[in-house]
Amino acid sequence: MRRYELMVLLDPDVEERTVAPSLEQYLGVVRNDGGTVEKVDIWGRRRLAYEIGKKAEGIYAIVDLVAEPAAVKELDRQLNLNETVLRTKLIRPETR
Protein backbone atom coordinates (compact mmCIF):
# COMPACT_ATOMS: atom_id res chain seq x y z
CA MET A 1 0.00 0.00 0.00
CA ARG A 2 1.25 3.40 -0.87
CA ARG A 3 0.14 6.91 -0.18
CA TYR A 4 -0.79 8.98 -3.20
CA GLU A 5 -2.02 12.41 -3.93
CA LEU A 6 -4.12 12.84 -7.01
CA MET A 7 -5.01 16.14 -8.58
CA VAL A 8 -7.76 16.21 -11.15
CA LEU A 9 -8.46 19.13 -13.41
CA LEU A 10 -11.98 19.04 -14.79
CA ASP A 11 -13.77 20.80 -17.59
CA PRO A 12 -15.36 24.08 -16.38
CA ASP A 13 -18.61 23.25 -18.22
CA VAL A 14 -19.34 20.51 -15.69
CA GLU A 15 -21.69 21.49 -12.88
CA GLU A 16 -19.68 21.94 -9.74
CA ARG A 17 -22.27 20.06 -7.69
CA THR A 18 -21.86 16.91 -9.77
CA VAL A 19 -18.09 16.79 -9.30
CA ALA A 20 -18.07 15.09 -5.91
CA PRO A 21 -20.47 12.25 -6.82
CA SER A 22 -18.78 11.50 -10.14
CA LEU A 23 -15.38 11.52 -8.46
CA GLU A 24 -16.70 9.09 -5.84
CA GLN A 25 -17.70 6.76 -8.62
CA TYR A 26 -14.13 6.66 -9.91
CA LEU A 27 -12.72 6.22 -6.44
CA GLY A 28 -14.70 3.00 -6.21
CA VAL A 29 -11.82 1.39 -8.09
CA VAL A 30 -9.52 2.12 -5.19
CA ARG A 31 -12.00 1.11 -2.52
CA ASN A 32 -12.80 -2.21 -4.18
CA ASP A 33 -9.13 -3.05 -4.20
CA GLY A 34 -8.77 -2.55 -0.45
CA GLY A 35 -7.44 0.98 -0.61
CA THR A 36 -8.73 3.90 1.39
CA VAL A 37 -9.60 7.41 0.35
CA GLU A 38 -8.48 9.76 3.08
CA LYS A 39 -9.51 13.16 1.86
CA VAL A 40 -11.31 14.69 -1.09
CA ASP A 41 -10.76 18.39 -1.41
CA ILE A 42 -12.58 20.20 -4.18
CA TRP A 43 -10.98 23.55 -4.80
CA GLY A 44 -13.68 24.55 -7.22
CA ARG A 45 -13.40 26.78 -10.24
CA ARG A 46 -10.06 28.42 -10.80
CA ARG A 47 -8.52 30.40 -13.56
CA LEU A 48 -5.90 28.48 -15.54
CA ALA A 49 -2.46 29.93 -16.05
CA TYR A 50 -2.82 29.14 -19.75
CA GLU A 51 -5.62 27.88 -21.93
CA ILE A 52 -6.20 24.16 -22.18
CA GLY A 53 -8.35 23.21 -25.14
CA LYS A 54 -9.66 26.78 -25.47
CA LYS A 55 -10.78 26.79 -21.86
CA ALA A 56 -9.64 29.53 -19.53
CA GLU A 57 -11.00 27.96 -16.35
CA GLY A 58 -11.02 24.59 -14.69
CA ILE A 59 -12.32 22.79 -11.64
CA TYR A 60 -9.59 21.45 -9.38
CA ALA A 61 -9.96 18.54 -7.02
CA ILE A 62 -7.37 16.94 -4.76
CA VAL A 63 -7.68 13.39 -3.49
CA ASP A 64 -5.45 11.86 -0.84
CA LEU A 65 -5.50 8.10 -0.90
CA VAL A 66 -3.71 4.97 0.18
CA ALA A 67 -3.83 2.13 -2.30
CA GLU A 68 -2.00 -0.50 -4.29
CA PRO A 69 -0.03 0.86 -7.25
CA ALA A 70 -2.11 -1.15 -9.72
CA ALA A 71 -5.39 0.26 -8.43
CA VAL A 72 -4.15 3.81 -8.66
CA LYS A 73 -2.82 3.22 -12.14
CA GLU A 74 -6.23 1.96 -13.21
CA LEU A 75 -7.92 4.96 -11.58
CA ASP A 76 -5.65 7.33 -13.46
CA ARG A 77 -6.27 5.49 -16.71
CA GLN A 78 -10.03 5.69 -16.31
CA LEU A 79 -9.92 9.36 -15.43
CA ASN A 80 -7.93 10.16 -18.52
CA LEU A 81 -10.48 8.33 -20.67
CA ASN A 82 -13.14 10.72 -19.46
CA GLU A 83 -13.64 13.69 -21.78
CA THR A 84 -14.43 16.06 -18.95
CA VAL A 85 -11.07 15.48 -17.30
CA LEU A 86 -8.54 17.91 -18.70
CA ARG A 87 -5.51 16.87 -16.67
CA THR A 88 -4.57 14.55 -13.85
CA LYS A 89 -1.50 14.46 -11.71
CA LEU A 90 -0.55 11.59 -9.48
CA ILE A 91 2.14 12.19 -6.91
CA ARG A 92 3.62 10.34 -3.98
CA PRO A 93 4.21 13.20 -1.58
CA GLU A 94 6.75 11.83 0.83
CA THR A 95 9.11 10.31 -1.72
CA ARG A 96 10.58 13.51 -2.96
Place this chain on the structure above:
Amino acid sequence: MAKVPTRKPKKKVCVFCKEKISYVDYKDTNLLRKFISDRGKIRARRVTGNCTQHQRDVATAVKNSREMALLPYTSAAR
Protein backbone atom coordinates in the same frame (compact mmCIF):
# COMPACT_ATOMS: atom_id res chain seq x y z
CA MET B 1 48.71 43.03 -4.19
CA ALA B 2 45.45 41.70 -2.83
CA LYS B 3 42.37 42.08 -4.90
CA VAL B 4 39.83 44.23 -3.18
CA PRO B 5 36.33 42.86 -3.57
CA THR B 6 34.10 45.59 -4.92
CA ARG B 7 30.96 43.95 -3.59
CA LYS B 8 30.86 42.12 -0.34
CA PRO B 9 29.37 38.70 -0.76
CA LYS B 10 26.21 38.52 1.27
CA LYS B 11 25.68 34.96 2.31
CA LYS B 12 22.09 33.98 1.74
CA VAL B 13 20.54 31.17 3.72
CA CYS B 14 18.17 28.83 1.95
CA VAL B 15 14.64 29.73 3.09
CA PHE B 16 13.58 26.10 3.16
CA CYS B 17 16.49 25.02 5.32
CA LYS B 18 15.85 27.95 7.62
CA GLU B 19 12.15 27.14 7.94
CA LYS B 20 12.90 23.41 8.07
CA ILE B 21 10.52 22.66 5.23
CA SER B 22 11.40 19.30 3.75
CA TYR B 23 8.66 19.03 1.13
CA VAL B 24 8.01 21.72 -1.45
CA ASP B 25 4.36 21.46 -2.40
CA TYR B 26 3.54 22.05 -6.06
CA LYS B 27 0.03 23.21 -5.06
CA ASP B 28 1.33 26.14 -3.03
CA THR B 29 1.46 28.64 -5.86
CA ASN B 30 1.90 31.65 -3.61
CA LEU B 31 5.13 30.22 -2.32
CA LEU B 32 6.33 29.09 -5.73
CA ARG B 33 5.62 32.48 -7.26
CA LYS B 34 8.47 33.87 -5.19
CA PHE B 35 10.79 31.62 -7.14
CA ILE B 36 9.72 32.55 -10.65
CA SER B 37 10.30 35.77 -12.50
CA ASP B 38 7.45 37.92 -13.79
CA ARG B 39 7.90 36.19 -17.13
CA GLY B 40 7.34 32.86 -15.48
CA LYS B 41 10.92 31.65 -15.57
CA ILE B 42 12.43 29.83 -12.61
CA ARG B 43 14.84 32.06 -10.73
CA ALA B 44 18.44 30.94 -10.55
CA ARG B 45 19.96 29.68 -7.35
CA ARG B 46 22.27 32.68 -7.11
CA VAL B 47 19.14 34.86 -7.04
CA THR B 48 17.02 32.78 -4.69
CA GLY B 49 19.85 31.69 -2.42
CA ASN B 50 18.43 28.20 -2.12
CA CYS B 51 20.62 25.22 -1.38
CA THR B 52 21.21 22.65 -4.09
CA GLN B 53 18.59 20.20 -2.91
CA HIS B 54 15.88 22.75 -2.27
CA GLN B 55 16.47 24.59 -5.54
CA ARG B 56 15.93 21.25 -7.25
CA ASP B 57 12.75 20.61 -5.25
CA VAL B 58 11.46 24.07 -6.13
CA ALA B 59 12.20 23.54 -9.82
CA THR B 60 10.36 20.22 -9.83
CA ALA B 61 7.42 21.71 -7.96
CA VAL B 62 7.20 24.61 -10.41
CA LYS B 63 7.26 22.20 -13.34
CA ASN B 64 4.55 20.04 -11.79
CA SER B 65 2.54 23.15 -11.12
CA ARG B 66 2.92 24.27 -14.72
CA GLU B 67 1.60 20.98 -16.00
CA MET B 68 -1.58 21.54 -14.01
CA ALA B 69 -1.91 25.13 -15.25
CA LEU B 70 -1.41 26.55 -11.78
CA LEU B 71 1.62 28.47 -12.96
CA PRO B 72 2.35 29.78 -16.46
CA TYR B 73 4.98 28.32 -18.75
CA THR B 74 5.54 31.77 -20.16
CA SER B 75 3.80 35.00 -19.54
CA ALA B 76 4.63 37.55 -22.17
CA ALA B 77 5.04 40.59 -19.96
CA ARG B 78 5.28 43.02 -22.85
